[in-house]
Amino acid sequence: MTLPESPVLFSMVNQTALITLNRPERRNAINQALLTHLYDAIEKAGADKGVRAIVITGNGKSFCSGIDLAVILTENLFDPRGDGSDLPDLFSACEKPIIGAINGHAITGGFEIALNCDFLIASENASFTDTHAKVGIHPGWGMTQLLQQAIGKRRARQLSFTCRPIDAHTAYDWGLVNEVTTPDQLLPRTLEIADQIAAVNAGLLPVIQKLINHRDTVCHQAAFAHERAEFRKFVGEHLNPPSV
Numbered sequence: 001m002t003l004p005e006s007p008v009l010f011s012m013v014n015q016t017a018l019i020t021l022n023r024p025e026r027r028n029a030i031n032q033a034l035l036t037h038l039y040d041a042i043e044k045a046g047a048d049k050g051v052r053a054i055v056i057t058g059n060g061k062s063f064c065s066g067i068d069l070a071v072i073l074t075e076n077l078f079d080p081r082g083d084g085s086d087l088p089d090l091f092s093a094c095e096k097p098i099i100g101a102i103n104g105h106a107i108t109g110g111f112e113i114a115l116n117c118d119f120l121i122a123s124e125n126a127s128f129t130d131t132h133a134k135v136g137i138h139p140g141w142g143m144t145q146l147l148q149q150a151i152g153k154r155r156a157r158q159l160s161f162t163c164r165p166i167d168a169h170t171a172y173d174w175g176l177v178n179e180v181t182t183p184d185q186l187l188p189r190t191l192e193i194a195d196q197i198a199a200v201n202a203g204l205l206p207v208i209q210k211l212i213n214h215r216d217t218v219c220h221q222a223a224f225a226h227e228r229a230e231f232r233k234f235v236g237e238h239l240n241p242p243s244v
Contacts, residue, residue, distance in 0.1 A: 007034040010045075015050060017053075017055070017096075019041045020056075021059060022034075024058075024061070028065060033080075036080045042054070042094055043094075052198035055101050056100050057101035058103050058104060062103075063104050064114075066109040078140075088116055095209065095210075096206075100120040100121070101187055102114055102186075103126065104126060111130055112143050122168040122177040122181070125183050127165040127168065128165060128166050133160060168180045214226055214227075
């Protein structure tokens with residue numbers, strides 16, 4: 001008897017944890033098992049001192065087509081592990097940079113998974129669609145906030161009000177993705193960037209990550225003051241010679 005393959009694959013490439021959504025027959029649609037394995041994989045990578053970066057991608061022609069509507073009324077998609085964990089909280093708690101390698105459709109909940117990554121590299125085949133208003137599902141993983149943060153309020157309104165997709169090159173022009181590659185170069189290029197991240201100072205990288213993310217919770221002036229205060233603390237701890 002052949003056992004079913006895991007809905008999320010986990011592998012190591014150098015110092016990068018590669019997490020692959022693996023329901024290609026359903027365009028990697030989100031069900032309870034996929035979420036459970038995704039949450040476990042992110043926590044596993046975050047806790048592993050040998051992991052310096054994380055890449056999330058999809059198997060097949062889609063990154064993630066959103067919630068699997070066939071199971072939305074029968075499976076627990078909102079607390080899949082029964083421990084109260086929620087997707088945005090797991091992403092934000094992870095101290096390793098998370099790069100989304102978007103290989104195809106990123107739709108609604110799948111789009112939100114992408115938006116929760118630190119940044120995105122997209123294949124020419126990628127597209128991004130928010131269909132919450134079309135299918136009648138309330139956004140809950142950050143669509144209304146993270147999308148406008150990435151591309152601006154007016155463009156976010158257009159995407160979310162019309163439920164129309166944008167292609168990879170438009171996503172690049174609008175600042176949603178950092179780079180666009182050919183399909184065959186998507187993973188090599190993303191892993192190359194992950195290797196570049198792995199080569200920087202392991203102690204300071206999460207500090208810089210937290211400083212950047214701190215700006216989401218306070219105004220510019222307060223975030224700037226916080227960075228300067230933390231810098232003075234760093235100098236006092238690391239650079240000032242001890243007094244005799």
